[in-house]
Amino acid sequence: MPDASTPLDGNAVFSALTQSRASLERACALGDGLGLALWRNRHDDTAYARPGHHTMSVYLEGGYSTYRRDAPDRKGAPDRVCLLPAEHESRWHVGGTQRFLHLYFQPEHLAWHCVRVLDTEPRALQLQDRLFAEDDTLVALSRRLVALDWRDPDARMVGNAMAHEAVTHLLRSHGARKPLTDWRGGLSTAVRRRVADWIHAHPASNPTLGELAALADLSEFHFARMFRVSFGMPPHAWVLRARLERAQSMLGDVRLSLQQVAAQAGFASPSHFNNRFRAVYGATPGQWRAGRVATIPSASSGAGR
Known part of the structure; x- marks a missing residue:
C-alpha cells in the first residue's frame, strides 16, 4: 500500500483500482497535484466514470489480452499509452498479467500549463481520449519515473520535473x-496576458483583488469570475502558484538565503514560505535546495518552453 505520507485516496481512478483485483506495488504524491502509482493486474474488470482528474496510463509489461469494452478488437501491449481525461467514462476487461504506471494530475495543473506554456486559455483546449497509443517520449519518461526511488525526497523532486514534462508533452x-x-464570461486575450505578465513581473507584491481587477478595468466581482474562466483557478491560487514557481527557480542560487528567497518571491515570512512550499511539494525549501544536486539534467529540458 502507499506510504501514509503520500496518500492518493482522494483520487477516483486510484480508489477504483484499490477496490479491484489490482495489486499496488507503490505510490507517491509528487507535489503540484501530481501523483504516481505502479500497478499489477490480471483477470479483472474495472470501470471509470468521470473521475474529475486526468490519468495517463503506460503499459510496462503484458496487457496483450486487455481491452476496453467499447473497442474489444484493440488490445494492449508493452509501451502503449492510454489517456483518460477528467470527464472520461470507460469499462475495461483485463486478461493476462500486466504491469502499468499511472500518472494522475488535476485540471488546475493542466490549466497552469495551458496558460504558462502554451499561452492558451484552459477552456480552449482539451485532452484527447487515447487508447493504446504509441508515444516514445511518454514511454521513456514513464520508465525513468519507475526507475526512481519514490521514497527518497530528492528522487521525488526529479519525478516532479519529469511529470511536468509529461503533462506539457x-x-x-x-x-x-x-x-x-x-x-462569453472570460477575459480577452490581451487582458489575460496583461494580468499574467503583471503578476509574474511583480513577484514580491501582494496584490489585492481590487488591484488586479483594475488592470482589467473590471469590478472585483466580475474580474474574479472571469479570471477563473480564463486561468482555470481563482486569482489567489494563481498568485501563490506564481510565487512558488519563482521560489523554485531562485532556490537553485545558493548565494541567496532562504529568507531572501522568501522575501523576493513575495512570501510574508520564512515560516509562511516554508509552510506553503511544503504543503505543495511535500518538502521544505531547504530540502528542495539540497535535492537539486540530484536533478537529472534532461528531466526538465522540455518543461517551461
Missing part, C-alpha cells in the same frame, strides 16, 4: 482545440 501532442461554442 501531453498537451502539445494529445491536446485538441475545443469547439468555439460560447466564449
Whole structure:
C-alpha cells in the first residue's frame, strides 16, 4: 500500500483500482497535484466514470489480452499509452498479467500549463481520449519515473520535473482545440496576458483583488469570475502558484538565503514560505535546495518552453 505520507485516496481512478483485483506495488504524491502509482493486474474488470482528474496510463509489461469494452478488437501491449481525461467514462476487461504506471494530475495543473506554456486559455483546449497509443517520449519518461526511488525526497523532486514534462508533452501532442461554442464570461486575450505578465513581473507584491481587477478595468466581482474562466483557478491560487514557481527557480542560487528567497518571491515570512512550499511539494525549501544536486539534467529540458 502507499506510504501514509503520500496518500492518493482522494483520487477516483486510484480508489477504483484499490477496490479491484489490482495489486499496488507503490505510490507517491509528487507535489503540484501530481501523483504516481505502479500497478499489477490480471483477470479483472474495472470501470471509470468521470473521475474529475486526468490519468495517463503506460503499459510496462503484458496487457496483450486487455481491452476496453467499447473497442474489444484493440488490445494492449508493452509501451502503449492510454489517456483518460477528467470527464472520461470507460469499462475495461483485463486478461493476462500486466504491469502499468499511472500518472494522475488535476485540471488546475493542466490549466497552469495551458496558460504558462502554451499561452492558451484552459477552456480552449482539451485532452484527447487515447487508447493504446504509441508515444516514445511518454514511454521513456514513464520508465525513468519507475526507475526512481519514490521514497527518497530528492528522487521525488526529479519525478516532479519529469511529470511536468509529461503533462506539457501531453498537451502539445494529445491536446485538441475545443469547439468555439460560447466564449462569453472570460477575459480577452490581451487582458489575460496583461494580468499574467503583471503578476509574474511583480513577484514580491501582494496584490489585492481590487488591484488586479483594475488592470482589467473590471469590478472585483466580475474580474474574479472571469479570471477563473480564463486561468482555470481563482486569482489567489494563481498568485501563490506564481510565487512558488519563482521560489523554485531562485532556490537553485545558493548565494541567496532562504529568507531572501522568501522575501523576493513575495512570501510574508520564512515560516509562511516554508509552510506553503511544503504543503505543495511535500518538502521544505531547504530540502528542495539540497535535492537539486540530484536533478537529472534532461528531466526538465522540455518543461517551461
